[in-house]
Amino acid sequence: MTKLTAESRRHLRTQAIKSFLRRFLGHNGAWLGLLALAFFLVLAAMPGALVGPLQTAITATGDFLIPPSTQHLLGTDEIGRDVLNLIVHGARTSLTIALVSTVISLIVGITVGMTSGYYGGRIDAWLMRTTDFFFVIPSFVLALVITPVVLEVIGRGGDILGFRPSLFVIILVIGSTSWAFVARIVRSQTLSLRERQFVERARVVGTNDLNIMVHHLLPLLVPQVAANGALVVANAIYTETALSFLGLGDPLQPSWGTLLSLAERAGAASSGAWWYFGAPGLCVLIVSLGFVLVGNALDDTFNPRRRAIP
Amino acid sequence: MAGSLQGGRTSRRIGHVTFRAILTLFMVAILNFLLFRVIPGDPADMLLAGARNSVSAEQIESQRKSWGLDRPLIPDQLLNYLSTTFQGDLGYSFKFSGRRVADLILERLPATIALVGVAQVIAILCGVMLGIYAGWRRGGAIDHVVSGTSLALYSTPPFWLGMVLVLVFSTALGWLPGYGSYSPSAATADLPDWLGDRARHLVLPVLAIALGLIGQYVVVARAAMSDVVTEDYMVTARAKGLTSGQMLMRHAFRNALLPVVTLVTLNLGYIVSGAITVESVFAWPGIGSLTVEAVNGRDYPVLQGVFLLLGLSIVVANLVTDLAYGILDPRVR
Amino acid sequence: MKNPCQQAKAPILAVEGLAVDYRLRGSSLPTIRDVSFEIQAGEAVALVGESGSGKTTTAMAIAGLLPPNAAVSGGEVRYRGDRLPIDDDAAMRPHRWSEISVVFQGAMNALNPVHRIIKQIAEPCQLQLGMSRDEAIARARELLELVGISAERGRAYPHELSGGMRQRVMIAMALACSPSIVIGDEPTTALDVITQAQILKLLTALRSQLNLALILITHDLSVVAECCDRVMIMYAGRLVEDGSVADIFANPKHPYTKLLIESIPNPEHGKRMVRPIPGDPPTLQHRPSGCAFRSRCPSAMPVCATEVPNLKRWEQGRVACYLHPPMKHEEKALANA
Numbered sequence: 006m007t008k009l010t011a012e013s014r015r016h017l018r019t020q021a022i023k024s025f026l027r028r029f030l031g032h033n034g035a036w037l038g039l040l041a042l043a044f045f046l047v048l049a050a051m052p053g054a055l056v057g058p059l060q061t062a063i064t065a066t067g068d069f070l071i072p073p074s075t076q077h078l079l080g081t082d083e084i085g086r087d088v089l090n091l092i093v094h095g096a097r098t099s100l101t102i103a104l105v106s107t108v109i110s111l112i113v114g115i116t117v118g119m120t121s122g123y124y125g126g127r128i129d130a131w132l133m134r135t136t137d138f139f140f141v142i143p144s145f146v147l148a149l150v151i152t153p154v155v156l157e158v159i160g161r162g163g164d165i166l167g168f169r170p171s172l173f174v175i176i177l178v179i180g181s182t183s184w185a186f187v188a189r190i191v192r193s194q195t196l197s198l199r200e201r202q203f204v205e206r207a208r209v210v211g212t213n214d215l216n217i218m219v220h221h222l223l224p225l226l227v228p229q230v231a232a233n234g235a236l237v238v239a240n241a242i243y244t245e246t247a248l249s250f251l252g253l254g255d256p257l258q259p260s261w262g263t264l265l266s267l268a269e270r271a272g273a274a275s276s277g278a279w280w281y282f283g284a285p286g287l288c289v290l291i292v293s294l295g296f297v298l299v300g301n302a303l304d305d306t307f308n309p310r311r312r313a314i315p
Numbered sequence: 316m317a318g319s320l321q322g323g324r325t326s327r328r329i330g331h332v333t334f335r336a337i338l339t340l341f342m343v344a345i346l347n348f349l350l351f352r353v354i355p356g357d358p359a360d361m362l363l364a365g366a367r368n369s370v371s372a373e374q375i376e377s378q379r380k381s382w383g384l385d386r387p388l389i390p391d392q393l394l395n396y397l398s399t400t401f402q403g404d405l406g407y408s409f410k411f412s413g414r415r416v417a418d419l420i421l422e423r424l425p426a427t428i429a430l431v432g433v434a435q436v437i438a439i440l441c442g443v444m445l446g447i448y449a450g451w452r453r454g455g456a457i458d459h460v461v462s463g464t465s466l467a468l469y470s471t472p473p474f475w476l477g478m479v480l481v482l483v484f485s486t487a488l489g490w491l492p493g494y495g496s497y498s499p500s501a502a503t504a505d506l507p508d509w510l511g512d513r514a515r516h517l518v519l520p521v522l523a524i525a526l527g528l529i530g531q532y533v534v535v536a537r538a539a540m541s542d543v544v545t546e547d548y549m550v551t552a553r554a555k556g557l558t559s560g561q562m563l564m565r566h567a568f569r570n571a572l573l574p575v576v577t578l579v580t581l582n583l584g585y586i587v588s589g590a591i592t593v594e595s596v597f598a599w600p601g602i603g604s605l606t607v608e609a610v611n612g613r614d615y616p617v618l619q620g621v622f623l624l625l626g627l628s629i630v631v632a633n634l635v636t637d638l639a640y641g642i643l644d645p646r647v648r
Numbered sequence: 649m650k651n652p653c654q655q656a657k658a659p660i661l662a663v664e665g666l667a668v669d670y671r672l673r674g675s676s677l678p679t680i681r682d683v684s685f686e687i688q689a690g691e692a693v694a695l696v697g698e699s700g701s702g703k704t705t706t707a708m709a710i711a712g713l714l715p716p717n718a719a720v721s722g723g724e725v726r727y728r729g730d731r732l733p734i735d736d737d738a739a740m741r742p743h744r745w746s747e748i749s750v751v752f753q754g755a756m757n758a759l760n761p762v763h764r765i766i767k768q769i770a771e772p773c774q775l776q777l778g779m780s781r782d783e784a785i786a787r788a789r790e791l792l793e794l795v796g797i798s799a800e801r802g803r804a805y806p807h808e809l810s811g812g813m814r815q816r817v818m819i820a821m822a823l824a825c826s827p828s829i830v831i832g833d834e835p836t837t838a839l840d841v842i843t844q845a846q847i848l849k850l851l852t853a854l855r856s857q858l859n860l861a862l863i864l865i866t867h868d869l870s871v872v873a874e875c876c877d878r879v880m881i882m883y884a885g886r887l888v889e890d891g892s893v894a895d896i897f898a899n900p901k902h903p904y905t906k907l908l909i910e911s912i913p914n915p916e917h918g919k920r921m922v923r924p925i926p927g928d929p930p931t932l933q934h935r936p937s938g939c940a941f942r943s944r945c946p947s948a949m950p951v952c953a954t955e956v957p958n959l960k961r962w963e964q965g966r967v968a969c970y971l972h973p974p975m976k977h978e979e980k981a982l983a984n985a
Contacts, residue, residue, distance in 0.1 A: 546757065547752060547754065547757035547758045548757065548758055548759060548760040548761075550713060550752070550758070551750075551752060551758045551759070551760075551821075552760075553713060553737075553744075554711060554713055554744060554745065554749070554750045554752075555744065555745050555749075555771060555772040555775070555776070555821075556741050556742070556744035556745045556746070556772060556775060556776045557771075557775060558741065559737075561775065565771070566760050566763075569762050570760070570761070570762055573762075643762070644761075644762060645761070645762055645805040645807070646761055646762075646805070646807050
């Protein structure tokens with residue numbers, strides 16, 4: 006084999022990144038998705054600077070349920086809070102829940118999938134049986150029963166690691182129930198990678214298993230995990246919204262789902278207050294569409310379909 | 316000989332699939348049991364709190380005994396729980412004082428089955444057809460419109476769609492009712508009117524669930540069809556002189572259906588969450604509304620019952636699609 | 649040399665000036681150019697070339713099976729003297745399978761995995777010949793026996809058969825509507841050597857039995873010697889040489905053909921190394937001017953860079969090279985100037 010100098014290796018890497026970007030950004034969907042996500046990430050990053058501090062139920066600034074006006078661009082809710090303000094702050098809550106729970110589920114999924122695929126045998130059998138359970142029973146259904154019970158146990162007051170308890174619980178529950186999909190993909194990838202020569206070589210040289218997994222296998226799993234990770238985020242947003250809509254969110258730090266739940270309880274749809282529930286719903290739609298589009302484009306880039314010319 | 320070999324493999328597969336289903340169900344039950352015991356307070360209080368007012372002290376005591384609450388957690392209580400659950404005894408509701416959870420669920424089930432069933436049938440028919448057509452004519456104008464709309468529908472929370480539908484068709488236009496499953500005035504009407512009233516109430520909630528599902532089915536059916544179109548056997552079919560309609564019906568349709576069947580199991584979570592939240596929007600008197608009431612009233616026995624029911628239906632749905640896949644695809648038989 | 653009776657016979661298939669373009673991101677890429685040849689009834693002709701030489705595209709164009717991103721941009725194909733509508737899917741349909749059928753490479757993918765093989769063989773009989781279902785099944789059973797598979801195996805699915813068996817099924821299917829021409833698109837590529845030999849033997853036997861004309865697409869010259877009468881060599885989308893098997897092997901004229909023959913491993917020469925042809929064939933996007941082979945050609949001349957050599961009659965066959973016929977001195981000077 007030819008020896009690669011550090012220089013040429015770096016060159017190869019920039020080449021690969023360049024060609025990846027060229028193909029990825031060739032998708033119109035990727036552009037749309039990235040644009041939407043960037044917009045909402047900015048909202049989530051500095052809500053205070055954009056619309057001022059989160060107004061709680063106590064500091065209502067307007068009349069009840071007034072339609073959009075110059076003073077309240079998106080109108081007010083049933084207790085006189087500014088809907089725009091709520092939505093911008095909701096972006097932070099919703100995206101935090103979605104992203105952190107996705108990170109958790111990726112960590113669990115990669116760990117389980119890689120361990121399962123790398124060691125095989127009995128470990129694989131047991132891990133996969135567990136994965137099957139989480140694969141078959143949807144995250145939403147598990148979260149639906151686990152969340153209220155856990156909230157009951159730890160109570161709703163105080164805060165845990167800087168999160169309000171109900172947010173913390175939702176993040177944890179979504180993260181720990183939606184990893185099965187990732188685990189399956191990672192396992193099948195690991196199974197095929199394990200047979201490759203460089204893994205064999207590393208093992209012969211005496212590299213320990215953890216080292217092989219982290220330094221040799223993990224980097225090669227990145228494409229698949231990234232493409233599916235985007236879909237996991239979309240799913241997490243969806244699950245969070247549905248759970249909050251059912252009343253499991255935190256009314257004092259409302260996510261978009263919580264806002265929809267409040268709107269529903271205030272009878273927004275039947276009283277014609279479209280501004281109240283319209284905007285948070287659109288936000289959910291745009292963000293999850295954004296992640297789906299980016300995920301699809303990544304998937305297309307990493308697994309190109311058949312060539313145009315035989 | 317080949318036939319019996321084939322038969323052996325098929326029955327082994329069915330056995331395997333069934334075993335996995337039972338195992339999953341078992342794990343659902345265990346999770347249910349454990350969650351139950353984690354809640355602070357005496358489980359007997361929790362289980363029987365709802366029954367207090369209407370059940371005598373002796374009855375409570377006998378119930379305690381039959382649940383084995385005086386014995387160790389594992390294995391006695393677990394086994395007891397499993398056997399009582401198996402007999403359909405799910406405890407008493409907190410909120411609906413003294414009512415048995417199993418009765419509550421059975422009472423609410425038909426409304427949900429009607430809602431989800433109609434939505435699912437419509438979604439499969441429309442979604443799969445549209446998706447297969449879009450994949451067959453991919454790149455065309457119809458394909459662009461259909462797949463764009465589907466991706467958007469797929470990303471929309473169905474309950475929000477429900478709220479929009481209520482706003483437009485009920486509040487603004489006044490065409491269709493946006494609340495409940497029947498009007499009180501029509502409850503005593505004669506059969507045609509009664510049916511018409513029920514149907515009118517069904518339209519919006521069904522639409523809210525079905526539209527999201529259609530989005531999903533279109534996305535998957537289109538992707539499946541786009542893959543099938545590039546397969547070598549499609550070139551063979553063309554070479555054999557089949558018309559494009561014959562190619563679609565004889566060679567592409569069934570092959571494209573395979574990934575769709577798998578999808579049905581993958582999106583059960585979507586169907587369940589969609590049904591529950593949409594029911595809540597429309598105050599539809601089904602399992603979904605019951606769940607919402609249970610979550611908000613911390614009515615754990617009902618929540619547990621609902622979880623068990625959902626687990627059971629999901630496992631059964633998985634089993635059915637697994638077996639259906641075996642029928643459609645000779646390679647896994 | 650040829651007997652007059654044979655000469656008078658009209659060819660069953662005539663290809664004239666065939667050209668195909670691929671479309672890629674708005675631009676159109678010339679893929680095959682100026683391909684002309686004739687095939688007599690019952691004749692077996694091999695179309696040989698490296699991958700990317702356009703041999704499969706040529707065959708697919710003749711069968712009217714070009715993919716949507718390719719189109720015939722010139723020339724015509726005549727079957728028994730009548731023009732075949734190869735660029736019109738609907739008009740081509742009545743001709744398919746009953747006149748020209750195809751044995752595809754890789755039967756695993758060319759057979760539909762969810763249908764029993766008997767159904768797939770019977771399908772064209774029903775649709776093209778208008779047979780009833782029972783008649784078609786009976787015909788399919790006969791065909792299976794003909795290719796050496798017991799009719800009972802017809803109930804099997806493709807994945808239950810071995811590679812060789814699947815290829816036999818493909819052959820049975822190709823014969824379903826009694827075509828006069830069968831195109832074999834690398835029918836033995838995916839098979840092991842022994843199965844490969846069996847399949848070729850089967851094809852040869854069926855050809856004489858049914859008086860089929862056979863167009864065999866292959867990159868493997870050694871396959872050709874066993875079962876073909878004539879060889880056409882293709883390079884970068886053009887025919888470069890055409891001649892009888894005996895002629896081509898004994899006396900190859902085009903430098904490319906010479907190198908191809910030298911690259912066949914020959915057991916008689918013992919341990920002598922196989923000589924691969926130096927360099928790579930030009931890609932579709934970057935076809936050189938003049939003769940496409942000149943960059944790899946040991947005897948390239950300045951004239952090769954300017955003009956594409958035409959395929960001309962020479963001795964018993966045809967060849968497209970400035971070495972044949974050898975130019976006179978003054979001609980050469982003129983051409984090279």
